[in-house]
Amino acid sequence: MTGTTLVWLRNDLRIADNPALSAALKHGMARAVHIEATDGRLRRRGAASRWWLHHSLNRLAEELAQLGVALDTVEGEAQTELFKAIAAHGSDAVYWNRRYGRAEREIDAAIKARLKREGIATESFAANVLVEPFEMATGTGKPYSVYTPFWNALKKQDIAKPLPRPRHGETIRPQRVDSDYREADWGRKLGRHWQIGEAAARERLDRFLDELVLDYPGDRDIPRKAATSGLSPHLAFGEISPRQVWHAAQAMAQHAPAKASAIDKFLSELGWRDFNYNQLYHRDDIATVPMVAKYGGLKWRHADAAFEAWQRGRTGIPIIDAGMREMWETGVMHNRVRMLTASLLAKNLLIDWRKGEQWFWDTLVDADAANNPGNWQWVAGSGLDASPYFRIFNPVTQGERFDPAGDYVRRWVPEVAGLPDKLVHQPWEAPDAAALDYPAPIVDLKVSRERALEAFKAL
Ligand code: FAD
DSSP: OOOOEEEEESSOOOSTTOHHHHHHHHHSOEEEEEEEEOOTTSOOOOHHHHHHHHHHHHHHHHHHHHTTOOEEEEEEOHHHHHHHHHHHHTOSEEEEEOOOSHHHHHHHHHHHHHHHHTTOEEEEEOOSSSSOGGGOOOTTSOOOOSHHHHHHHHHHSOOOOOOOOOOOOOOOOOOOSOTTOOOOHHHHHHHTTOOOSHHHHHHHHHHIIIIIGGGHHHHTTOTTSOOSOOOHHHHHHTSSOHHHHHHHHHHHHHHOGGGHHHHHHHHHHHHHHHHHHHHHHHSSOTTTSOSSGGGGGOOOOOOHHHHHHHHHTOSSOHHHHHHHHHHHHHSOOOHHHHHHHHHIIIIISOOOHHHHHHHHHHHOTTOOTTHHHHHHHHHHTOSTTOOOTTOOOOHHHHHHHHSTTOHHHHHHOGGGTTSOHHHHTOGGGSTTGGGSSSOOOSSOHHHHHHHHHHHHHTO
């Protein structure tokens, strides 16, 4: 039997700029497998991500079928499932694109060692970051802990050119993926907001660069506007690669010099993704261990009712509730509002940021193993180059600044929609506040701010 090359797909659910897939097709016959790994050491995917994954794999199976590549999707322990697939298909080589979490790297290393012992060829590739974390080091050879120098160094790197779509093989019939998957009502709701898959990702990028990027620097903080790229879930699942985004944006800057500085700003945000992947690579589990050790000593409050009000968008603070409801409805939340909701939880409410991070993990379609904990630690103060502990966002003044006419808040919190602009961010000041079908704030912003300052200062 001539062997096939098995492509082990993980967070790289695309055809173009997929080096493992391209190399396998060059080698000859290829097959692909996606394993929803149940290894105890790995973080289980959240509910919104499982929904996205199901649809993304279905799209990908169709695309791969056009290249003559069958995709198997299985669930189980990574090593066991991979070797089952190798045996089933008589594979003589296994290729994959590298990942950067510690547990993932250890699993991959153990598998690579066994492949070598068993005489099966194996190769891994760089595909999912701009520059791999082990290629980035400060002048003294240490990992970066401050963003600006990291970004300045990253910009100067030669970012690899994305690979083109590999050539067509003979089309085969695509398989349906996960036939026992049942779409919950929540999934159907999320589905109203998203087009999933590689083609949709590319369309979003092109539209963003054509129509939106010029206004990105000024509008990206305005939650009412759809002024950002909306690429985060596509990047999280690898339906598009950061290198594709980078080079498409650079090409646009060349072609339309008026957009160059806006594109620079956009790419500097994309750079945070690599920065967070560097932390994921170099630090202990960033979803659970504060990057700055002294923050481990913080005395968090146990306040279940307040936590639940925060989750449900029932805190009585409109911009917070708007963000939490937007996330529940759409699977994403505007970046500015993510900062405000996280700050309210970790600072005003003094509830452990890890609880909030887990809720985001479960409900975001862009839930990302580096970006979610990295940003939570940034807001909570325990991250590297984090927001300083005394920076406690005031959701009322932030609302007035970034949502001055209250459009965003009115959209998601209809209970306050009838209030005049100057009260919409603080409905408790309205003369007939008690008559509103909306809770009083669960926390006094001023008192809780002082409490947080003391708790953080005590470290
Ligand atoms: P754009 O502004 O168009 O940016 C383009 C891309 O750059 C994004 O898709 C993302 O990949 C990257 N990027 C932008 N801002 C950041 C940032 N602050 N940190 C890291 N990368 C960034 N982003 C995630 O991708 N997954 C998460 O799980 C996630 N959790 C977050 C939790 C909190 C508490 C906060 C404050 C932010 C979080 N972010 C997360 C970062 C940011 O909010 C989203 O990346 C952004 O809102 C996605 O929208 P966009 O794709 O339109 O962004």
